[in-house]
Amino acid sequence: MKMLSRLAESNSHxxxxxxxxxxxxxxxxxxxxxxxxxxxxxxxxxxxxLCFDLLESWLAQNPEPxxxxxxxxSVFRDLALFQDYRGLPQFKKAMVSxxxxxxxxxxxxxxxxxxxxxxxxxxxxTLIFCLADPGEAVLLPTPYYPGFDRDLKWRTGAEIxxxxxxxxxxxxxxxxxxxxxxxxAKKQGLTVKGVLVTNPSNPLxxxxxxxxxxxxxxxxxxxxxxxxxxxxxxxTVFDHPAGFTSVMEPLMSSDKKxxxxxxxxxxxxxxxxxxxxxxxxxxxxGGIYSNDPMVVSAATKMSSxxxxxxxxxxxxxxxLSDHRFMESYITQNQKRLRQRSSMLVxxxxxxxxxCLQSNSxxxxxxxMSHLLRTRTLESEMxxxxxxxxxxxxNISPGSSCHCSEPGWFRVCFANLSEATLxxxxxxxxxxxxxxxxxxxxxxxxxxxxxxxxxxxSLTKWVFRLSFDDKQPEER
Amino acid sequence: xIENVGNDQVLLSKIATSNHHGENSEYFEGWKAYDRDPYHPxxxxxxxxxxxxxxxxLCFDLINEWMMQNPQASxxxxxxxxxxxxxxxFQDYHGLPEFRRAIAKFMGKVRDERVIFDPNRIVxxxxxxxxxxxxxFCLANPGDVFLIPSPYYPAFYRDLGWRTGVNLVxxxxxxxxxxxxxxxxxxxxxxxxLKKDLKVKGLIITNPSNPLxxxxxxxxxxxxxxxxNDKRIHLVCDEIYAATVFDPPRFTSVVEVxxxxxxxxxxLIHIIYxxxxxxxxxxxxxGIIYSYNxxxxxxxxxxxxxxxxxxxTQHMLAALLSDDAFVNKFLGKSKERLSKRYxxxxxxxxxxxxxxLRSNAGLYVWMNLQxxxxxxxxxxxxKLWKLIINQVKTNMSPGSSFHCSEPGWFRVCFANMDDDTLxxxxxSTPSPINKKRGQMELQxxxxxxxxxxxxxxxxxxxxxxxxxxxxxxxxxxx
Numbered sequence: 001m002k003m004l005s006r007l008a009e010s011n012s013h014x015x016x017x018x019x020x021x022x023x024x025x026x027x028x029x030x031x032x033x034x035x036x037x038x039x040x041x042x043x044x045x046x047x048x049x050l051c052f053d054l055l056e057s058w059l060a061q062n063p064e065p066x067x068x069x070x071x072x073x074s075v076f077r078d079l080a081l082f083q084d085y086r087g088l089p090q091f092k093k094a095m096v097s098x099x100x101x102x103x104x105x106x107x108x109x110x111x112x113x114x115x116x117x118x119x120x121x122x123x124x125x126t127l128i129f130c131l132a133d134p135g136e137a138v139l140l141p142t143p144y145y146p147g148f149d150r151d152l153k154w155r156t157g158a159e160i161x162x163x164x165x166x167x168x169x170x171x172x173x174x175x176x177x178x179x180x181x182x183x184x185a186k187k188q189g190l191t192v193k194g195v196l197v198t199n200p201s202n203p204l205x206x207x208x209x210x211x212x213x214x215x216x217x218x219x220x221x222x223x224x225x226x227x228x229x230x231x232x233x234x235x236t237v238f239d240h241p242a243g244f245t246s247v248m249e250p251l252m253s254s255d256k257k258x259x260x261x262x263x264x265x266x267x268x269x270x271x272x273x274x275x276x277x278x279x280x281x282x283x284x285x286g287g288i289y290s291n292d293p294m295v296v297s298a299a300t301k302m303s304s305x306x307x308x309x310x311x312x313x314x315x316x317x318x319x320l321s322d323h324r325f326m327e328s329y330i331t332q333n334q335k336r337l338r339q340r341s342s343m344l345v346x347x348x349x350x351x352x353x354x355c356l357q358s359n360s361x362x363x364x365x366x367x368m369s370h371l372l373r374t375r376t377l378e379s380e381m382x383x384x385x386x387x388x389x390x391x392x393x394n395i396s397p398g399s400s401c402h403c404s405e406p407g408w409f410r411v412c413f414a415n416l417s418e419a420t421l422x423x424x425x426x427x428x429x430x431x432x433x434x435x436x437x438x439x440x441x442x443x444x445x446x447x448x449x450x451x452x453x454x455x456x457s458l459t460k461w462v463f464r465l466s467f468d469d470k471q472p473e474e475r
Numbered sequence: 476x477i478e479n480v481g482n483d484q485v486l487l488s489k490i491a492t493s494n495h496h497g498e499n500s501e502y503f504e505g506w507k508a509y510d511r512d513p514y515h516p517x518x519x520x521x522x523x524x525x526x527x528x529x530x531x532x533l534c535f536d537l538i539n540e541w542m543m544q545n546p547q548a549s550x551x552x553x554x555x556x557x558x559x560x561x562x563x564x565f566q567d568y569h570g571l572p573e574f575r576r577a578i579a580k581f582m583g584k585v586r587d588e589r590v591i592f593d594p595n596r597i598v599x600x601x602x603x604x605x606x607x608x609x610x611x612f613c614l615a616n617p618g619d620v621f622l623i624p625s626p627y628y629p630a631f632y633r634d635l636g637w638r639t640g641v642n643l644v645x646x647x648x649x650x651x652x653x654x655x656x657x658x659x660x661x662x663x664x665x666x667x668x669l670k671k672d673l674k675v676k677g678l679i680i681t682n683p684s685n686p687l688x689x690x691x692x693x694x695x696x697x698x699x700x701x702x703x704n705d706k707r708i709h710l711v712c713d714e715i716y717a718a719t720v721f722d723p724p725r726f727t728s729v730v731e732v733x734x735x736x737x738x739x740x741x742x743l744i745h746i747i748y749x750x751x752x753x754x755x756x757x758x759x760x761x762g763i764i765y766s767y768n769x770x771x772x773x774x775x776x777x778x779x780x781x782x783x784x785x786x787x788t789q790h791m792l793a794a795l796l797s798d799d800a801f802v803n804k805f806l807g808k809s810k811e812r813l814s815k816r817y818x819x820x821x822x823x824x825x826x827x828x829x830x831x832l833r834s835n836a837g838l839y840v841w842m843n844l845q846x847x848x849x850x851x852x853x854x855x856x857x858k859l860w861k862l863i864i865n866q867v868k869t870n871m872s873p874g875s876s877f878h879c880s881e882p883g884w885f886r887v888c889f890a891n892m893d894d895d896t897l898x899x900x901x902x903s904t905p906s907p908i909n910k911k912r913g914q915m916e917l918q919x920x921x922x923x924x925x926x927x928x929x930x931x932x933x934x935x936x937x938x939x940x941x942x943x944x945x946x947x948x949x950x951x952x953x
Contacts, residue, residue: 301633
């Protein structure tokens with residue numbers, strides 16, 4: 001008899017993916033501008049580090065929540081004891097107000113339908129536990145966040161069937177792709193329980209169009225299945241904010257047909273988090289919003305396995321209730337993200353590399369297919385290894401996101417300083433230039449060239465660093 | 476074709492629609508009764524007093540004081556904000572190194588430094604609730620079973636079995652030997668499970684025990700370790716009440732015992748810990764899995780992604796628990812206050828003829844009300860329980876919700892209220908005459924109808940006859 005469970009013995013945790021292996025390589029040799037300038041630059045981590053100065057300044061002006069106080073009284077004891085899985089009321093109230101703000105106040109949310117969980121990781125798993133039995137399936141548009149293989153399948157026993165999206169139409173979801181996925185599941189003998197989309201999308205950095213949302217609504221209605229919309233990047237929409245449409249919106253608009261259809265309303269669920277918008281992944285704040293009281297009830301009970309620390313709820317209740325601050329934060333955040341995204345896009349353009357046009361997220365979906373030897377997965381892996389070992393950049397290969405077309409990579413831009421981003425762009429350019437030169441020179445000459453380019457790029461980098469010293473420190 | 480339109484039962488999973496969350500148990504019903512009508516000394520003096528919640532509220536003053544003196548422990552204060560960004564982005568499931576070191580050190584201190592814990596084996600989870608579920612996910616497959624001595628903590632039914640699909644097989648313990656686990660009961664439960672073709676993957680024990688409040692002696696622990704080793708099954712020791720041992724005999728952890736048992740396969744030994752009971756911090760959701768099995772540590776750590784401890788909280792607790800002087804003071808004071816509470820409470824109970832199992836740990840007593848049952852059945856126990864909630868206005872947890880094989884036992888918590896509230900519950904010692912009258916009423920009450928007057932119950936259960944009483948129990952008496 002095997003001593004441990006199948007879960008513990010298997011690889012279904014998905015951590016052997018190149019997505020996580022890239023992180024491990026980074027951990028072995030992390031870049032540091034002074035301690036390790038030749039180290040690997042982390043561009044595989046979708047973190048938002050652009051606005052901590054704003055949060056820190058808020059903290060400086062609001063000492064009470066920091067020291068477990070409220071209106072002059074100590075609330076330490078109350079918080080230390082608070083383990084009610086319905087969550088701190090003032091926190092939930094503040095959360096729904098924030099969620100509404102991000103959607104331009106076009107939707108209002110009811111705190112009683114909000115379930116708090118330890119991060120979106122837990123929220124996604126919990127929703128699947130509520131909606132699918134082991135062996136049942138969820139349809140996901142590809143490419144998708146690599147962590148979903150663990151979050152949605154590992155302990156739940158559910159299956160993922162991909163909805164293949166391609167570059168031919170900007171990776172948009174089409175009716176035929178949906179039907180094909182559904183039929184493919186059926187052929188495999190799998191009962192489909194729902195569709196899970198990420199909106200804004202990780203890794204694409206795009207928001208679902210109104211057409212796509214209509215398509216999804218029609219689809220789930222006809223198949224009598226659920227729609228889960230992971231909207232954890234809602235606060236990272238930096239271009240045309242009105243371009244972000246939450247899946248809840250059409251259902252609550254003046255479109256009476258849908259607004260009154262309780263049956264559909266009850267089958268649409270949102271996952272949210274503060275990890276991306278506010279850059280607070282360490283605080284583990286996530287949750288589920290659902291109109292279905294049974295889902296809310298079951299998910300709330302399950303949240304016992306991963307509640308949000310009361311200390312954290314208290315702090316964030318104060319922060320999110322400061323409406324003036326939050327509005328200013330949202331605007332600043334969008335501005336800084338837009339600027340960074342442009343920097344990355346133009347830097348890659350200089351290296352002859354294009355990106356999918358995006359309006360959100362903490363990353364770009366980059367097309368490096370022209371750098372592949374052949375349009376195959378193997379070539380993509382070779383290119384990725386070059387990135388990791390030669391260029392010393394951790395970027396995430398499209399295959400780890402289950403992209404059906406080789407050559408695409410997700411490159412993050414909000415978790416590093418401008419100077420580091422610059423350096424990363426330079427390294428890529430040098431690599432591309434070297435590759436181009438290699439094609440027209442003999443290999444020995446190429447080596448010489450590569451070495452001299454490395455020296456020259458080192459010089460350039462040294463020059464850049466000294467130049468940057470004179471500029472204000474950028475986070 | 477649209478199937479089952481509007482039929483939620485079909486659209487949701489079996490797990491979501493089952494009752495395996497266990498919240499329909501009387502254990503939780505009592506809490507709900509309290510929630511609907513909670514006692515408050517001024518706002519609601521006739522409300523239900525909560526004695527069904529095993530919380531440790533005796534030492535907040537010490538922690539509060541430490542917080543005031545150590546503002547740097549918070550990443551939000553002026554003194555601590557320089558660490559805000561690093562902590563806010565830290566989501567590594569290994570946990571903050573300083574947090575793991577502090578927890579390992581604290582766990583060692585709680586065991587009087589007789590054992591050393593390796594910080595690299597510390598795995599976080601969302602409270603002991605999350606930790607218990609996670610360890611079962613790592614050790615057992617759906618359909619497998621775990622042996623568990625009864626009576627046991629009601630929520631284990633949910634924590635160990637709801638989403639994991641694992642079932643519990645009780646090892647009944649009896650009052651005739653003070654509910655100790657016997658070899659015979661253990662072997663018998665194991666053999667019975669095998670006869671039913673059940674795959675036994677392990678044994679889970681709570682030491683100190685909830686709801687008994689007793690600790691396992693070294694001999695019993697050795698027997699249990701030998702048993703699981705022989706059968707090649709796992710041993711999970713839930714030691715979340717380790718620092719609530721307030722009187723001798725001292726606490727012996729399983730890790731201490733295995734130190735002297737070189738022939739034992741350590742890959743079978745796992746500990747669950749938490750700060751919710753020992754430190755009274757259930758709101759901060761700190762659960763720990765400590766395993767000697769490397770594969771389990773790796774798997775549990777990966778699973779901890781689903782329930783990491785907030786980094787803000789890790790940071791604060793790392794500072795708190797690394798302060799040796801504070802920890803030593805806290806552990807000492809906590810024991811002292813628990814001991815005082817326990818003796819005061821049980822003394823008062825004894826005065827009115829209520830006996831409890833002799834215990835030396837935990838935040839509750841295991842109270843024997845068998846003599847008050849009309850019929851020695853679960854139904855009889857539940858009738859008495861309802862009376863206690865509705866008429867005596869006190870939430871105590873009936874033994875049947877702990878799967879106790881003998882009706883009439885109740886778990887009554889004493890550390891989750893302030894001194895005044897406890898006084899309201901337990902009065903001063905009545906005179907011998909009153910005591911005798913109380914006993915007479917005892918006999919009388921059960922020859923009559925089911926419903927007892929508050930006066931009868933009041934004298935029955937707790938304190939009867941103090942004219943100056945403010946007790947809500949007696950107040951109903953006119």
